[in-house]
Amino acid sequence: MDLTDDINATLKNTGPRKKGKKRIFIILLILIVAAAGAYFLLGPKGRPDDGMGVDPGITFKTSPAAITDIHVTVSATGTLEPTNEVEVGSELSGTIQEVFVDYNDRVTVGQLLARLDITDLQAQVRKSKASLASARASVRQAQATVEETDRKLKNLKKVRELSGGKVPAQTDMDQARANYTRALADRAMAEASVAEVQASLDSTLTELSKADIISPVNGVVLTRDTEKGATVAASFEAPVLFTLAEDLTKMKLNVDVDEADIGVVKEGLDAHFTVDAYPKRKFSAKILQVRFNATTTDGVVTYETIMTCDNADLALRPGMTATADIIVKQADQALSVPSAALRFSMPKPEENKSSPSLLRMFMPGPPRRSDRSAKHVTITGGNDQDTIWILDKNKRPRPVPVKTGLSDGINTQILEGEITRGSEVIVSATTKGK
Numbered sequence: 001m002d003l004t005d006d007i008n009a010t011l012k013n014t015g016p017r018k019k020g021k022k023r024i025f026i027i028l029l030i031l032i033v034a035a036a037g038a039y040f041l042l043g044p045k046g047r048p049d050d051g052m053g054v055d056p057g058i059t060f061k062t063s064p065a066a067i068t069d070i071h072v073t074v075s076a077t078g079t080l081e082p083t084n085e086v087e088v089g090s091e092l093s094g095t096i097q098e099v100f101v102d103y104n105d106r107v108t109v110g111q112l113l114a115r116l117d118i119t120d121l122q123a124q125v126r127k128s129k130a131s132l133a134s135a136r137a138s139v140r141q142a143q144a145t146v147e148e149t150d151r152k153l154k155n156l157k158k159v160r161e162l163s164g165g166k167v168p169a170q171t172d173m174d175q176a177r178a179n180y181t182r183a184l185a186d187r188a189m190a191e192a193s194v195a196e197v198q199a200s201l202d203s204t205l206t207e208l209s210k211a212d213i214i215s216p217v218n219g220v221v222l223t224r225d226t227e228k229g230a231t232v233a234a235s236f237e238a239p240v241l242f243t244l245a246e247d248l249t250k251m252k253l254n255v256d257v258d259e260a261d262i263g264v265v266k267e268g269l270d271a272h273f274t275v276d277a278y279p280k281r282k283f284s285a286k287i288l289q290v291r292f293n294a295t296t297t298d299g300v301v302t303y304e305t306i307m308t309c310d311n312a313d314l315a316l317r318p319g320m321t322a323t324a325d326i327i328v329k330q331a332d333q334a335l336s337v338p339s340a341a342l343r344f345s346m347p348k349p350e351e352n353k354s355s356p357s358l359l360r361m362f363m364p365g366p367p368r369r370s371d372r373s374a375k376h377v378t379i380t381g382g383n384d385q386d387t388i389w390i391l392d393k394n395k396r397p398r399p400v401p402v403k404t405g406l407s408d409g410i411n412t413q414i415l416e417g418e419i420t421r422g423s424e425v426i427v428s429a430t431t432k433g434k
Helices: 003-010 015-043 119-163 170-210 358-364
Strands: 056-062 066-084 085-089 094-100 114-115 212-214 217-224 240-245 252-257 271-275 278-297 300-310 323-340 386-389 399-407 411-417 424-431
Touching: 056 386, 066 399, 066 411, 114 240, 114 424, 119 170, 252 278, 252 323, 271 300, 278 323, 323 424
Parallel strands: none
Antiparallel strands: 056 424, 066 252, 066 323, 085 240, 094 114, 114 212, 217 240, 252 300, 271 278, 271 323, 278 300, 323 411, 386 399, 386 424, 399 411
8 A cells, every 4th residue: 555545544534623634744744755855866965966076066167288389488687788889089189170970870980970170280280290391401401411521531531541641630530530420410310300200290190180080880879979169178088979889780688697597597598578668579589698797786696698689670779678588498389288277176075064954854865975985186206297187078077197397387388198189177166156
């Protein structure tokens, strides 16, 4: 006999009052049976269990594994400079008579940049030339005296031979020899005077040539620190009038590398950098030199590193501040996942800590699953091994042990593991209602 027949038999044997009580009892019994069935179907929290100890109320955010280029970089800041910067000054003091170039003008070797007032120099040149002419005349006069005294001495020697040594007297012979010697000395002095005056003239002519400020290189005028009529004082050092950049199509970048990173920075490494003028553009560079001399600023030790870069379009300018990323290691076309996936850990299912209901007191359900029933994977080994979670074909989370390689902070290279391109890797999770 089933439950329905039993209920009908009971109702036939009762009166009207008993029939009402029995009807209420039947309704309560039906509700209890329905609640018990729902409890067994939905579990202790009213939601289906996933069989792995994972709260089914969690929503996962995923990102596909992809093929990317991973570059491990060292960051440094510095300043752009021309590869060869030349300062042009004046060795002479004077007044600027004319300036022939301006900022940003292109100049060539030997081109006239400025000229000093040469009035005084020209007067000195004329004076030196006159002195030179006088000195040369003195040489000719001294030469004539030498020839004259030489003839007198030869005549006296001939007379002495003809007279058998009787005439002229010895004193006359000595006097003639002395006059000849003095004539030779006077000629030597006159010739020395010519050399001295010639040297003075050459010096004046050299100064006159220095009055023309010319360009020593082919390049561009970066600065012009003089104007027409300005006074140049070159007493102790040559004042700088112009600064020229020899070739702005090639620039160098001087950066300061922190002592913690200098061990992996080597000559020949590639780098890329940005400047504030072009925040979305990356410029390429190559390390030319890593200097051993250290610089300490506010207790921070850095080492100057020189890079070269191309500037064919002249977009870069001297003095720009650049932020460089030096590529110390790289993996091209590597299978990678977001680095956040390696930091993700699966949340544990929450216990239902609410007080037991009246239904649970009368109809205890199946035993609750403890945390021990959840599946956990522990990876042992080196620092390059880890575990990531993926969503399988049934959209269920599954842990996968992997071996990792290079990381640039955003993506991490996967060397080994059941990860393929396109695998849905879990990077974060959110709980419904929170």
